[in-house]
Amino acid sequence: MLTLPPLSLYIHIPWCVQKCPYCDFNSHGQHGELPQQAYVDALLNDLAKDAHYAQGRALHSIFIGGGTPSLFAASQIKRLLDGVKQQLAFMDDIEITMEANPGTLEHDDFADYRAAGITRLSIGVQSFSSDKLNLLGRIHDKDEARVAATKASQANYNSFNLDLMHGLPNQSLTEAMKDIETAASLNPPHLSWYQLTIEPNTLFHSKPPQLPDDEALWQIYEQGQQRLAQLGYEQYEISAYAKPGYQCRHNLNYWQFGDYLGIGCGAHGKITLQSEQRIVRTVKIKHPKGYLAAEDYLFEQTEVAEDERALEYLMNRLRLMSPIPKTEFEQRTGLPSSSLEHGMALAADKGLVVIHHDAWQLTPKGNMFVNEILAQFCD
Structure with a gap:
C-alpha cells in the first residue's frame, strides 16, 4: 500500500549570465534586467495551485536551482521563502539549499542569503584551472572560486557544497587530482564530483571538445575515488560525497523515491496521492515568457502506472550506496x-x-x- 513519503520543494530560477556549452538544463542567458518581482509572484501563485498535494505534510527540504538563482537579490529570495512558509509548514530542521556561481554575485552577499533563510549553499565551481574554466565557458576564474568557497564557510551556513567536474577537455590525471586537492583544502562538508558528459542540444554536442580517452577517464575516476575517501568524504550517491552527517537531504529524498513539488519554469514534480493510491508526475511551462504570462502553470501531468513503479523506483534508488x-x-x-x-x-x-x-x-x-x-x- 502506498504511504506518504517525505515532501520536498524544488524551485527553478531559469536565468544565467550566459549559457555554458555543456549545459542541457532549462536555462536562459540574461538579457537586460531580470523580472525578479514578477517571477517571485508567479512562483508563489504556482505553489498555491499545488499546495493541496502536501496532504498535511510539512516540507522536509527546499532546493532553489537554475539557471543561477544567485542572480536574484537576497531580498527577493527572502520574500520567496516567506511566501512559501505562509502556504506550507516547514519541518523544524528543514534544509534549504540555493545554487550559486562564483562569478554572479558579490561574495559579501553570502551572509545576506543566509539571513534570508538559506541554510545550505551549492557553489558551481567545476574546476580550479583557469584554462579549463575558460573551455567550459564559465564566467569566473580560479581565484573567484576560492574566494566564494571561503566566504561560504564564513557565512554560518549549516553546510555548503562545491560542484566539481572531471573528464574535462584535455584534462590529465594530475590536473584532475589537483582540483580535488584544492577543493578539499577549502573544507566543504559536501562535494559533488561528476564526469563531464556531452548532452544533445548543447554547443559541445555540435562542436565536441577533445575529451580524455576511456583509460584516462578510468584512472581519474579510480584515483579520485581513493583520494576522496582518504580525505574523509564518503560516497553516498553516484556523484555525491560528504563528510559524516552532511549528506544532502533534498537529493536523498529524490533518490529514495520521495515526493517533491516543482515550481518555476520547466520544474518537475512527483507526488503520491495516498487516498487514490496513485503516483503522478508534473511538468510546468518551460519558457519564462510563457510562464510569466500564464494563469495555469501546469504543462503536463502524467501517471506512473503500477507496472512502471518498480523500475522507476530502482532507477532512482540504485544511485545510492546504502x-x-x-x-x-x-x-x-x-x-x-x-x-x-x-x-x-x-x-x-x-x-x-x-x-x-x-x-x-x-x-x-x-x-x-x-x-x-x-x-x-x-x-
Missing part, C-alpha cells in the same frame, strides 16, 4: 517486495546484488554496473 530496505520499496511503490525477487535473484547470480532478509545491497561490482541490474527488470 542498502535498499524492502519496506521502503513497498511503501514508495505500493507493490509487494516479492515483485522484485526474480530480478534480484538474477542480479545476485551475476554478483551484482546481495540479498538479505530485509534489504537488497549492491556489491562493489553492482555499483559499477547499475544498468545491468536494471536490465533484469525490463521486459
